[in-house]
Amino acid sequence: MPHDNPWEACWPPMLAMGDQLASAAASQPQAFWAAGANWWQSQTDLWQKSVERIIEGGKTDECWQYFQQSHKLLNDYWQESIGNLESLSEKERKQLAFWTRQSMQLNDPAHYLLTNPKVLAKTLAEGGDNLVRGLESLIEDMDNSPFGLNIPLGNTKLYELGRDLATSAGAVVREGPLGQLIQYAPTTTEVHKTPVLIVPPCINKYYVLDLKPENSFIRHLVDQGHTVFLLSWVNPTAQDRDQGMAEYMQAVVQASNWVKDITEEPQVHGVGYCVGGTLLALASAWLAARGAKRIASLTLMTTLLDFSEPGEPGLLLVPSLLESLMNITDQQGYMDGRLMATGFSLLREQDLYWPAFINRYLMGQKPPSFDILVWNSDVTHLPARFYREYLQNTYLDNKLANPGSWKLDGYKMDLRRVKVPTYVLAAEKDHIVPPQSAFASAQLLGGNKKRLVTAGAGHVAGVVNPPIKQKYGFKVEGEEGSQQGSWWPDWYRWLDAQDPALVPAREPEPGLEPAPGRYVKVRI
16 A cells, blocks of 8 residues: 655665565675674774773763764674675665665764764753754744655755846746746857757756856856757646656757747757756657757766666665655645655765754754755656656666657657767766766767766766866766866867857847746745
């Protein structure tokens, strides 16, 4: 029977993983012996050092660290033991390790008042006022958490779109039920002849690509002399429940038609990010099946097309949880963005979810005002039909890896028909779209003009990495060594080579409203 709360549905896989772990331990005890010996030695050393600190009158924080470090050693023991289980497949080991990690986080000493020295010290110093503020924040967040506890990672109240974030000048020049088309104002007197159409992910808001002027992907691209259009997705409601993959794909096709009408250019350079890249590839395959040569080139940033190794989100797709998510989504008419945000935070629980828990509810502090975390907390829903079709056809059935097995709006999807120059960006530490999966996805496309690039950092920071920061670096497949700094200049050179012709700059039409438009401003 489906659970009404999806996080309740997490308990069956956790318990099942426990049974699986016990069974594996019985059949392969040697897998636990070496890890157990390491754990015992490390635990003994930790105990001795902790006692020495107490005897020597060490700092209170150092003495309390025993609890935290002991918990870490126990978690390391389980992870090492699971890694030694040869009787399990690689996927089974990863799932077992993931759910074990989540279970261990529930009893981490740092997450409790009496075993976190920093929280205790703050509580004593403030006379408990921090806990009062934390309780007030908890009550506020519970009111905005339809399922489980959605902890805001960034302070969205301090930022206004169009004033503080998403400030690139432009206008909404066309509008449909699923998206607004934004055209950005030029900053150069001449621009490249073929316009650029950016398709961001529909599971997030687009302005991760237009945060502040200094780190705006869009602003920098405009400054390079390109006519830039972007599809800003609607934040759907229950009325949009029947909007599926075909409708979202057609929204991309429609956007390319609008760009053609506005610029009188027959082609666009398509740029897709994450799920936006998947939709762009589908639209390209659909257009190719009709013989339409609308796409001049593709840029796919951290995009999955081959879902055989889908990264950590795939670890969440256990039957009981999946059934619960589908049931709730069908009842509501949409997948709740707050639920998705919590799920993504738990994929990086030690960096995102639990630090935010401690900061907000135990320390009694406001969320940070870091722009990327603010964007991360500004969530969007997905229509029920889209959510179901997307999961079924990609993560579960991996249909794009089997040409012709997926039919959308009258045509079979065959990525081999897409034979345009393609720039593929992977991120080295991406847990959502691992580099090997991004590059395997590129091999599904036709043509042989593909530039494969691995950027440093993860799914967001690897993409949003302006040159001025001189951070992370990148590597081009087939070339020796890595290069310092941002991958953006490398991409600019590649894009310019596809389209060297220049024309007078194109000013946006007066449009329906100024950028960033009202669709992106709808908050949950």
